[in-house]
Amino acid sequence: xxxxxxxxxxxxxxxxxxxxxxxxxxxxxxxxxxxxxxxxxxxxxxxxxxxxxxxxxxxxxxxxxxxxxxxxxxxxxxxxxxxxxxxxxxxxxxxxxxxxxxxxxxxxxxxxxxxxxxxxxxxxxxxxxxxxxxxxxxxxxxxxxxxxxxxxxxxxxxxxxxxxxxxxxxxxxxxxxxxxxxxxxxxxxxxxxxxxxxxxxxxxxxxxxxxxxxxxxxxxxxxxxxxxxxxxxxxxxxxxxxxxxxxxxxxxxxxxxxxxxxxxxxxxxxxxxxxxxxxxxxxxxxxxxxxxxxxxxxxxxxxxxxxxxxxxxxxxxxxxxxxxxxxxxxxxxxxxxxxxxxxxxxxxxxxxxxxxxxxxxxxxxxxxxxxxxxxxxxxxxxxxxxxxxxxxxxxxxxxxxxxxxxxxxxxxxxxxxxxxxxxxxxxxxxxxxxxxxxxxxxxxxxxxxxxxxxxxxxxxxxxxxxxxxxxxxxxxxxxxxxxxxxxxxxxxxxxxxxxxxxxxxxxxxxxxxxxxxxxxxxxxxxxxxxxxxxxxxxxxxxxxxxxxxxxxxxxxxxxxxxxxxxxxxxxxxxxxxxxxxxxxxxxxxxxxxxxxxxxxxxxxxxxxxxxxxxxxxxxxxxxxxxxxxxxxxxxxxxxxxxxxxxxxxxxxxx
Amino acid sequence: xxxxxxxxxxxxxxxxxxxxxxxxxxxxxxxxxxxxxxxxxxxxxxxxxxxxxxxxxxxxxxxxxxxxxxxxxxxxxxxxxxxxxxxxxxxxxxxxxxxxxxxxxxxxxxxxxxxxxxxxxxxxxxxxxxxxxxxxxxxxxxxxxxxxxxxxxxxxxxxxxxxxx
Numbered sequence: 001x002x003x004x005x006x007x008x009x010x011x012x013x014x015x016x017x018x019x020x021x022x023x024x025x026x027x028x029x030x031x032x033x034x035x036x037x038x039x040x041x042x043x044x045x046x047x048x049x050x051x052x053x054x055x056x057x058x059x060x061x062x063x064x065x066x067x068x069x070x071x072x073x074x075x076x077x078x079x080x081x082x083x084x085x086x087x088x089x090x091x092x093x094x095x096x097x098x099x100x101x102x103x104x105x106x107x108x109x110x111x112x113x114x115x116x117x118x119x120x121x122x123x124x125x126x127x128x129x130x131x132x133x134x135x136x137x138x139x140x141x142x143x144x145x146x147x148x149x150x151x152x153x154x155x156x157x158x159x160x161x162x163x164x165x166x167x168x169x170x171x172x173x174x175x176x177x178x179x180x181x182x183x184x185x186x187x188x189x190x191x192x193x194x195x196x197x198x199x200x201x202x203x204x205x206x207x208x209x210x211x212x213x214x215x216x217x218x219x220x221x222x223x224x225x226x227x228x229x230x231x232x233x234x235x236x237x238x239x240x241x242x243x244x245x246x247x248x249x250x251x252x253x254x255x256x257x258x259x260x261x262x263x264x265x266x267x268x269x270x271x272x273x274x275x276x277x278x279x280x281x282x283x284x285x286x287x288x289x290x291x292x293x294x295x296x297x298x299x300x301x302x303x304x305x306x307x308x309x310x311x312x313x314x315x316x317x318x319x320x321x322x323x324x325x326x327x328x329x330x331x332x333x334x335x336x337x338x339x340x341x342x343x344x345x346x347x348x349x350x351x352x353x354x355x356x357x358x359x360x361x362x363x364x365x366x367x368x369x370x371x372x373x374x375x376x377x378x379x380x381x382x383x384x385x386x387x388x389x390x391x392x393x394x395x396x397x398x399x400x401x402x403x404x405x406x407x408x409x410x411x412x413x414x415x416x417x418x419x420x421x422x423x424x425x426x427x428x429x430x431x432x433x434x435x436x437x438x439x440x441x442x443x444x445x446x447x448x449x450x451x452x453x454x455x456x457x458x459x460x461x462x463x464x465x466x467x468x469x470x471x472x473x474x475x476x477x478x479x480x481x482x483x484x485x486x487x488x489x490x491x492x493x494x495x496x497x498x499x500x501x502x503x504x505x506x507x508x509x510x511x512x513x514x515x516x517x518x519x520x521x522x523x524x525x526x527x528x529x530x531x532x533x534x535x536x537x538x539x540x541x542x543x544x545x546x547x548x549x550x551x552x553x554x555x556x557x558x559x560x561x562x563x564x565x566x567x568x569x570x571x572x573x574x575x576x577x578x579x580x581x582x583x584x585x586x587x588x589x590x591x592x593x594x595x596x597x598x599x600x601x602x603x604x605x606x607x608x609x610x611x612x613x614x615x616x617x618x619x620x621x622x623x624x625x626x627x628x629x630x631x632x633x634x635x636x637x638x639x640x641x642x643x644x645x646x647x648x649x650x651x652x653x654x
Numbered sequence: 655x656x657x658x659x660x661x662x663x664x665x666x667x668x669x670x671x672x673x674x675x676x677x678x679x680x681x682x683x684x685x686x687x688x689x690x691x692x693x694x695x696x697x698x699x700x701x702x703x704x705x706x707x708x709x710x711x712x713x714x715x716x717x718x719x720x721x722x723x724x725x726x727x728x729x730x731x732x733x734x735x736x737x738x739x740x741x742x743x744x745x746x747x748x749x750x751x752x753x754x755x756x757x758x759x760x761x762x763x764x765x766x767x768x769x770x771x772x773x774x775x776x777x778x779x780x781x782x783x784x785x786x787x788x789x790x791x792x793x794x795x796x797x798x799x800x801x802x803x804x805x806x807x808x809x810x811x812x813x814x815x816x817x818x819x
Contacts, residue, residue: 208685286669
């Protein structure tokens with residue numbers, strides 16, 4: 001077998017069973033791997049009505065056929081579960097070296113189910129799999145737990161997936177780490193892992209990944225890596241990390257300032273990649289087999305946080321607990337907050353989002369110091385942010401309410417629709433640090449449509465929109481038209497989002513990094529097909545390749561449909577449609593912009609072949625994709641979704 | 655001037671592009687244990703080091719080899735291992751100060767860096783290194799450049815100090 005390892009490892013923590021299941025040729029061809037395998041397991045084994053903390057629920061770690069190979073950036077892992085934050089389908093993706101190590105140990109996927117009686121961790125040493133006691137590392141920061149496990153197993157070179165204290169305390173947006181600092185942040189599977197009393201999965205792999213046509217595969221990888229050497233996007237990411245986006249974001253008005261009330265701040269350069277690399281950067285880091293190496297390692301040198309060190313930050317991780325909560329003057333505060341969310345094991349995006357939402361409730365007078373336990377939630381108050389991050393992780397006082405996520409917290413505080421207006425979330429998950437009024441209407445559309453809580457910057461990652469200006473001709477190559485390269489236009493955007501979502505789904509199935517797709521000009525979709533085919537020995541055409549992405553996407557969409565989430569929930573926060581972008585920076589380019597989401601949705605539905613009334617995938621489409629059983633599942637639900645009782649319900653989370 | 659592999663530990667990002675490239679080029683398989691170059695990572699502190707063959711002039715691996723399988727190649731001037739003569743005693747592996755020799759998991763014979771003999775662009779590890787931690791260059795030229803760099807640094811620091819005072 002080439003590319004794949006060919007088996008799934010299933011660990012049942014209740015019974016202590018370790019099961020290895022072979023993955024058939026047809027199955028591998030149908031789902032490819034990573035997100036595909038995970039979505040299939042979640043759809044078939046986790047019923048929509050099951051509580052995310054039920055012991056029977058699954059947490060899946062999916063690897064693809066390319067993991068561990070020489071193709072650009074192949075260390076990624078997709079982690080999926082039923083999300084405790086949104087209640088719907090949830091998955092997240094992380095870099096690092098763990099994914100490659102699992103492939104070398106001989107597994108394509110690890111599925112954890114059941115619940116251990118006491119804290120445990122799993123030790124995968126090639127064929128040998130053990131469940132070991134973890135009482136002594138329960139409650140520890142990932143960095144300390146990592147050190148202790150490595151000492152215990154007497155091997156410094158193993159790679160470990162970990163959760164932090166927030167996951168143990170069932171914070172609904174706790175995340176998973178590998179190699180201490182590489183986080184799969186979103187959708188809160190850290191809490192699900194914590195609910196299973198699982199602290200870590202340590203892996204040692206001493207095998208390899210076999211390649212069908214090694215010579216040809218080497219030539220393709222070599223060609224792509226040569227292209228990366230002079231790629232402008234690579235050079236910027238390597239030099240400044242993803243923080244290189246800060247100044248662009250500020251100019252184009254998509255850097256969130258005070259819960260996205262404004263799209264930038266005059267002091268943004270304080271936290272830009274240029275400043276970061278001059279002041280606190282210790283050195284650069286890379287995930288497995290990466291030709292870019294955008295990872296940072298930061299050491300704070302002065303001020304009240306002097307001496308703190310951590311792996312990171314990156315754009316999406318630092319912006320929410322920085323400008324989004326009004327902190328910009330002292331960048332060290334931002335790095336400290338990023339370090340803190342890392343160590344406590346929480347999603348930086350959601351943490352920043354709930355705090356900034358609470359701050360806006362405070363600003364608008366919806367809550368007072370009485371509700372917050374005396375905390376003064378003024379914008380930019382670092383003491384309070386620092387305190388709240390810790391309170392959320394340990395579920396203390398007001399932090400206990402915020403640990404439920406912004407939408408749930410709004411309901412708990414009884415703020416009604418007014419409170420929900422300021423949550424800046426769709427389907428219960430907060431938007432990342434990108435304002436679609438400036439970043440691009442394509443992004444806005446994908447925020448409305450995404451299948452992991454409807455919100456994400458990685459679901460479509462409209463590379464064509466973001467890199468369009470940097471690489472003239474890229475849009476023509478993919479869409480036959482250069483006009484969609486402009487962010488603030490609706491021309492061509494529905495098709496762009498449709499295409500990008502399918503393409504990114506395949507990328508997640510292969511489990512390579514989104515930065516090594518046509519985000520830069522170095523790797524185009526055809527190149528990805530080529531290295532996939534030469535690696536696995538299959539002969540997919542481009543259409544078949546993208547069809548896998550479409551299949552995965554529709555399966556996830558159908559999972560939401562089973563939760564009664566469809567067309568009525570396909571919206572963006574009203575702030576983007578109702579409030580024209582105000583000016584905060586002199587040279588801002590998108591003043592006055594709103595997001596015309598209504599214009600794009602019907603066209604997008606047409607490409608997707610969704611029913612206009614329900615927004616569910618049509619029966620025809622599902623059958624065409626080989627998902628007949630899904631079509632059967634959805635049959636009785638279409639009518640139910642259109643019933644008056646369902647129409648009356650306001651659903652912010654599930 | 656002859657070129658050698660120069661490792662700059664400060665620049666290593668620990669991405670293992672060199673490792674996976676080496677293994678694919680030589681063995682047609684992607685693996686860490688089949689690679690001639692190694693990466694050591696300390697996850698907690700984020701330190702990464704590259705450990706490859708340092709191409710010794712008087713290599714300890716050749717000196718301890720009991721069969722002569724590991725010997726200095728007269729053309730290339732580096733130690734090479736002949737797998738047909740190697741008996742898999744692991745002496746070279748133990749004595750290499752850089753941990754650059756490994757035992758093949760299937761043949762059980764020792765193997766080491768051969769500078770990707772015959773590859774026009776030079777060794778894959780240096781070619782694929784994204785951060786410039788491994789370079790394929792003549793040592794004299796590399797040292798010259800370094801000297802200039804250091805001198806430049808010193809002079810600018812001195813000028814700055816003068817300006818401040």
